[in-house]
Amino acid sequence: MPLDPPTMLTISIALAAAAALYLAVEWRSIREPSLLFWSAGFATITVGSTLALLRSNGFLLIGIWFANGLLVTAHFLFLLGVARFTQTRLSRAWYLIFVTWLVLLLLPDGPLWSKVMLAANSLLVAASTLKASLLLRPHGKSLSVGAVQLRYVLLGHGIFYVAKALTVVIPGTLIDLAAFRGVIIQISLVEGAMAIMLIALSMTGTERYRREEQIARLAARDPLTALYNRRALDMRAPGLLRGVSAAHPGALLLIDIDNFKSVNDQYGHSAGDRLLVALSEMIRAETTDEALAARLGGDEFVILLSNAPSDHIVRLGDALRDQFQRSAAQTFPTAEPVTLSIGATLFNQPPASLAALIEQGDAALYESKRGGRNRLRLTGLTTSG
Numbered sequence: 001m002p003l004d005p006p007t008m009l010t011i012s013i014a015l016a017a018a019a020a021l022y023l024a025v026e027w028r029s030i031r032e033p034s035l036l037f038w039s040a041g042f043a044t045i046t047v048g049s050t051l052a053l054l055r056s057n058g059f060l061l062i063g064i065w066f067a068n069g070l071l072v073t074a075h076f077l078f079l080l081g082v083a084r085f086t087q088t089r090l091s092r093a094w095y096l097i098f099v100t101w102l103v104l105l106l107l108p109d110g111p112l113w114s115k116v117m118l119a120a121n122s123l124l125v126a127a128s129t130l131k132a133s134l135l136l137r138p139h140g141k142s143l144s145v146g147a148v149q150l151r152y153v154l155l156g157h158g159i160f161y162v163a164k165a166l167t168v169v170i171p172g173t174l175i176d177l178a179a180f181r182g183v184i185i186q187i188s189l190v191e192g193a194m195a196i197m198l199i200a201l202s203m204t205g206t207e208r209y210r211r212e213e214q215i216a217r218l219a220a221r222d223p224l225t226a227l228y229n230r231r232a233l234d235m236r237a238p239g240l241l242r243g244v245s246a247a248h249p250g251a252l253l254l255i256d257i258d259n260f261k262s263v264n265d266q267y268g269h270s271a272g273d274r275l276l277v278a279l280s281e282m283i284r285a286e287t288t289d290e291a292l293a294a295r296l297g298g299d300e301f302v303i304l305l306s307n308a309p310s311d312h313i314v315r316l317g318d319a320l321r322d323q324f325q326r327s328a329a330q331t332f333p334t335a336e337p338v339t340l341s342i343g344a345t346l347f348n349q350p351p352a353s354l355a356a357l358i359e360q361g362d363a364a365l366y367e368s369k370r371g372g373r374n375r376l377r378l379t380g381l382t383t384s385g
Contacts, residue, residue: 256365
């Protein structure tokens with residue numbers, strides 16, 4: 001089968017339609033807005049390529065101006081999808097792309113008409129594509145493999161369209177949009193089919209990686225408080241503990257809510273959940289990103305820190321106790337005060353295990369409870385390891 005323009009357009013229609021359908025199915029599963037924009041982009045290419053076939057039957061306005069306008073629209077939809085994926089707000093000035101394309105309808109028919117149309121179409125497509133590639137640059141964090149691939153596919157696609165626009169200034173270049181005549185048009189049709197396939201694969205890989213990343217992140221978090229769960233704490237603690245030394249002592253705080261059952265009994269379990277969420281937010285606000293905070297289960301929490309001298313631990317524990325007591329008393333007043341008991345243990349060498357460290361914290365917590373609750377019990381530096 002010869003790769004003539006109608007054949008290449010037919011291949012492009014099939015590829016774009018398949019990509020649009022696949023991305024739409026993916027969107028129905030995970031509801032990522034970027035997938036919807038990208039699916040709409042490929043659907044627009046499907047329609048535009050179908051209309052482009054009509055120019056051979058003499059329908060030049062629909063087959064050239066309208067079809068190429070849909071190509072510009074499709075790449076703008078790709079840009080909107082990338083903007084949603086990267087959580088970037090686009091300037092409204094980008095919508096001037098469509099005003100520019102409407103102005104081209106006023107161009108008089110003449111010997112330069114095909115060249116002007118091709119140059120304008122190519123530059124408008126390149127603008128959206130290169131901007132999308134620019135948005136996919138890493139900003140302080142690494143990109144997924146799919147996002148990197150999509151970035152470079154869009155970059156190459158945009159550069160091709162810039163080069164395509166520049167060909168119109170080469171003397172003697174044949175460009176006849178009505179009859180699909182000219183080497184650059186032939187090459188563009190081949191590149192278009194390849195680009196559809198590569199962009200679709202890259203977009204699919206990009207969203208699949210994000211979905212897998214979200215699943216892994218959810219698996220590591222407590223569903224109520226969004227703090228780490230015990231399994232995630234076990235996995236991340238060794239890295240933090242290895243950095244503990246005499247110069248950078250570590251600390252573990254085991255936190256338990258006093259009289260928590262009275263809140264559930266008096267106000268219901270939803271009130272207890274709200275109290276747990278409030279405590280988790282206080283913990284996040286009072287600790288740095290280097291600290292590991294987790295919900296062990298029920299109303300028991302743990303904070304693991306490195307480079308934490310005893311005076312810092314005392315300030316942290318007192319701050320959490322004061323904030324929590326005020327909040328609980330105002331929100332859910334009970335006959336017995338709802339407070340925090342905290343058992344903290346300090347260590348200046350990596351402990352034998354996290355479990356052993358939690359046992360020490362549990363012993364300190366027991367002493368705090370036995371001493372009257374609503375207090376911090378701090379054990380001295382240990383040398384286990």
